[in-house]
Amino acid sequence: MQRTTVWSWLIGGLLLVGQSVLGVLSALAARAGDAASVPLELGAAVLVAAACVVYAFGLRPEESVVARRPAGVVMLLSLGGFVLVRAAWWAGPTGYAVGAEPTAALSVIVAFLLAIGGAIAILRIGVIPRPWSWIPIAAIGLGLGLATMFAVATLVAPGAGGPVGVLPASIPGVVGIISIVLAVTTQPSPARPSASPAGAAVRHG
Secondary structure: OOOOOOHHHHHHHHHHHHHHHHHHHHHHHHHOOOOOHHHHHHHHHHHHHHHHHHHHHOOOHHHOOOOOOHHHHHHHHHHHHHHHHHHHHHHOOOOHHHOOHHHHHHHHHHHHHHHHHHHHHHHHHOOOOOOHHHHHHHHHHHHHHHHHHHHHHHHHOOOOOHHHHHHHHHHHHHHHHHHHHHHHHOOOOOOOOOOOHHHHHHHHO
């Protein structure tokens, strides 16, 4: 069988790399007290939302990382939409301008939970071949660990957590690079049968 480029994974990977670049620049700007961090974060959020749409639906049905199953699509779209809305709120008059850091921190936790849900859906459906389907969960775990290290470092020694704080923003870029490589070296696997009653009805109908 002739190998073809999985364009959805390639484009999604490029979007994640771009998001990571803007995310790192935003983190550096925030550390320097530069208000440019706000539009940079908003730009990164736009790219995340676009990547979630591309991965959820795929340019072709077989390229959807969740096989266009409703639960997986909803989870990815919820993640992209939430990240975008959060960034827009942070850029508005009730976010960065008034120093609403506690609310921003809570929203990061919600984003992590949505990302975990999306990663589990990707793993269970199996369109991305193993072991690569474990990459999203591994990336989320690493990002959560680094974010925790950043928070602890900031509490123990204010100002010392800066370098660690930039690292979580670089993780989506690593995932994006892997996605680009997979796009030209592998092909989507058939989705695993759904365990839902609707899926069983389709299989036995």
